[in-house]
Amino acid sequence: MAVEHPVAPPSGDQTRIHNIGYRSYDGPRLGRSYARRSLYSQSLRGAYGLGRSVKSKVLPMLLFVVMCVPAAIMVAVAVATKASKLPVDYTEYAIYFQAVISLYVASQAPQSVSRDLRFKTVPLYFSRPIETADYVRAKFAALASAMFILTAAPLLVLYVGALLAKLDFTDQTKGFAQGLVSVTLLSLLLAGLGLVIAAVTPRRGFGIAAVIAVLTISYGAVSTLQAIADAQGSTSAIPWIGLFSPITLIDGVQSAFLGATSAFPGGVGPSHGEGVAYVLVVLGLIAASYGLLMRRYKKVGL
Amino acid sequence: MACVTTFEDVTVIATESLSKRFPRVTALDRLSVDVGPGVTGLVGANGAGKSTLIKILLGLSPATEGRAEVLGLDVATKGAAIRERVGYMPEHDCLPPDVSATEFVVHMARMSGLPPTAARERTADTLRHVGLYEERYRPIGGYSTGMKQRVKLAQALVHDPQLVFLDEPTNGLDPVGRDEMLGLIRRIHTDFGISVLVTSHLLGELERTCDHVVVIDGGKLLRSSSTTDFTQTTTTLAIEVTDTDDHPDGTRAVREALHARGVDVLDADGGLPGAGHILLLTAQGEETYDLVRDVVADLGLGLVRMEQRRHHISEVFKDSDEQRKEAVGHGS
Numbered sequence: 001m002a003v004e005h006p007v008a009p010p011s012g013d014q015t016r017i018h019n020i021g022y023r024s025y026d027g028p029r030l031g032r033s034y035a036r037r038s039l040y041s042q043s044l045r046g047a048y049g050l051g052r053s054v055k056s057k058v059l060p061m062l063l064f065v066v067m068c069v070p071a072a073i074m075v076a077v078a079v080a081t082k083a084s085k086l087p088v089d090y091t092e093y094a095i096y097f098q099a100v101i102s103l104y105v106a107s108q109a110p111q112s113v114s115r116d117l118r119f120k121t122v123p124l125y126f127s128r129p130i131e132t133a134d135y136v137r138a139k140f141a142a143l144a145s146a147m148f149i150l151t152a153a154p155l156l157v158l159y160v161g162a163l164l165a166k167l168d169f170t171d172q173t174k175g176f177a178q179g180l181v182s183v184t185l186l187s188l189l190l191a192g193l194g195l196v197i198a199a200v201t202p203r204r205g206f207g208i209a210a211v212i213a214v215l216t217i218s219y220g221a222v223s224t225l226q227a228i229a230d231a232q233g234s235t236s237a238i239p240w241i242g243l244f245s246p247i248t249l250i251d252g253v254q255s256a257f258l259g260a261t262s263a264f265p266g267g268v269g270p271s272h273g274e275g276v277a278y279v280l281v282v283l284g285l286i287a288a289s290y291g292l293l294m295r296r297y298k299k300v301g302l
Numbered sequence: 303m304a305c306v307t308t309f310e311d312v313t314v315i316a317t318e319s320l321s322k323r324f325p326r327v328t329a330l331d332r333l334s335v336d337v338g339p340g341v342t343g344l345v346g347a348n349g350a351g352k353s354t355l356i357k358i359l360l361g362l363s364p365a366t367e368g369r370a371e372v373l374g375l376d377v378a379t380k381g382a383a384i385r386e387r388v389g390y391m392p393e394h395d396c397l398p399p400d401v402s403a404t405e406f407v408v409h410m411a412r413m414s415g416l417p418p419t420a421a422r423e424r425t426a427d428t429l430r431h432v433g434l435y436e437e438r439y440r441p442i443g444g445y446s447t448g449m450k451q452r453v454k455l456a457q458a459l460v461h462d463p464q465l466v467f468l469d470e471p472t473n474g475l476d477p478v479g480r481d482e483m484l485g486l487i488r489r490i491h492t493d494f495g496i497s498v499l500v501t502s503h504l505l506g507e508l509e510r511t512c513d514h515v516v517v518i519d520g521g522k523l524l525r526s527s528s529t530t531d532f533t534q535t536t537t538t539l540a541i542e543v544t545d546t547d548d549h550p551d552g553t554r555a556v557r558e559a560l561h562a563r564g565v566d567v568l569d570a571d572g573g574l575p576g577a578g579h580i581l582l583l584t585a586q587g588e589e590t591y592d593l594v595r596d597v598v599a600d601l602g603l604g605l606v607r608m609e610q611r612r613h614h615i616s617e618v619f620k621d622s623d624e625q626r627k628e629a630v631g632h633g634s
Binding site: 021022023024025027028029030031032034035038039042051052053056115116119120121123124125126127128129130131 | 405414
């Protein structure tokens with residue numbers, strides 16, 4: 001190898017200059033907020049495999065396509081059949097595709113935080129100007145943004161399609177806005193839960209399994225209990241049971257306040273009063289996730 | 303060797319009765335030490351408090367008592383400002399295997415606040431300076447230990463700090479890799495103008511590398527002095543001469559002649575090449591050199607070798623260790 005270097009062809013950019021001495025850096029040092037933004041954009045890009053290996057692009061891109069293609073088909077059908085409304089509500093879409101969304105969080109939350117923990121890269125961050133809070137906020141915001149892109153993109157497809165099909169503008173805009181509020185809450189909630197679970201399971205495989213388990217088991221258990229409650233006629237219990245899984249929480253919030261049809265058995269969503277409890281639980285969980293992440297990273301420091 | 307010092311302060315690190323106590327152990331015990339620019343070795347057995355000291359100096363862990371300054375900034379209040387001007391290379395593995403050295407170091411440069419273009423330029427420069435070329439585009443997972451150590455060093459230097467903390471940089475390296483790393487550490491100061499605090503539990507390797515050595519044990523300062531102090535107070539001269547017809551055993555002739563003039567001469571220890579032909583004597587100053595020259599010339603022998611043999615720092619520490627043990631013995 002060493003023999004080849006001196007005879008490198010002198011063709012412009014191929015020429016390499018060795019040993020030109022050390023140059024010191026006098027340029028700007030942009031400090032904490034810049035570092036936090038850089039970490040945010042790097043993590044957000046990483047959540048779709050950008051700037052990473054080809055292999056790590058496959059799953060997030062595939063899931064993104066799986067989320068968007070059905071919306072495109074629905075729009076195409078609506079335009080072709082000149083339907084008076086879209087086949088699906090903006091608020092329903094994320095609930096239908098919860099499996100895809102769960103899979104996305106389960107795969108990307110661990111890659112976002114477990115890698116830094118497992119390969120002990122975290123001390124390198126904290127030996128720099130950024131602090132625990134900067135790291136946690138950047139990672140949280142990045143995953144929530146990635147989730148928002150995943151869940152809001154199909155809504156955008158539906159909205160654009162609806163306008164192309166000349167559906168009522170006011171109706172569609174209102175529905176679209178409600179859908180966006182709903183997926184924002186969903187993104188923050190699932191990103192928070194996913195990151196907390198991933199941050200305590202440094203092995204990536206366990207992290208993925210744990211996130212999937214928490215999301216599907218909680219949803220399965222809650223749905224089953226709600227179905228039993230419905231069968232036994234104790235319909236008043238149904239909304240309260242719904243407080244115990246992330247997806248049903250979002251379902252409850254949007255059917256109470258965002259004009260959505262509930263996916264609960266019997267289609268009975270929480271009332272406005274119960275809806276307040278839903279909103280509080282959702283916001284509480286998001287805040288708790290942030291608090292737990294801060295606590296976790298205070299410990300791992302150096 | 304041109305020593306470039308980028309700041310006027312003579313003290314890079316200063317601690318004043320710095321203590322750190324954990325519920326069950328005292329990691330640092332009233333440590334007061336001043337470190338100037340240059341390469342400083344921080345020596346101590348595992349668990350002597352080296353890593354704890356670095357953590358405090360980075361402003362990441364509050365001291366229980368006492369105070370410390372790095373580059374004139376108080377660690378208790380100016381942690382972020384210190385971390386902007388300081389680089390840190392941890393002892394343990396800290397590299398993700400699935401990204402290339404270039405990508406990783408660029409990211410770390412940006413985490414230190416370098417704008418994107420500067421981050422890329424500095425990364426290319428720094429990786430070249432630590433000796434990584436084509437392989438810097440390959441994922442780190444396939445690197446040898448030596449190459450990984452270089453990446454770790456590069457991420458500590460990429461933002462052109464005024465001071466770097468290197469925690470056991472030679473750990474896990476083979477002898478050749480160790481020498482290369484030590485040479486690189488020396489260059490960080492001589493060529494790059496960056497002061498270095500390097501920890502090790504091996505005294506020998508710091509002898510060649512450091513200007514100054516601080517020894518701590520059990521969180522206490524054992525000794526702090528410059529390496530020239532250790533090694534130049536008494537210089538040992540090694541002499542080798544040729545044999546002639548008049549003096550078939552030149553070595554013996556010189557030994558006897560020197561003995562006659564009142565100079566004690568030792569034979570070099572066996573096991574080394576040329577052992578038995580090399581004489582060791584203690585140089586008292588310039589006169590000793592002249593004396594040796596005259597003696598050898600009078601005997602008509604050829605002087606093959608006359609060189610300084612440095613004492614090893616470890617010998618010095620062996621003494622202080624023994625003193626300390628005695629002190630401890632008396633204390634208990």
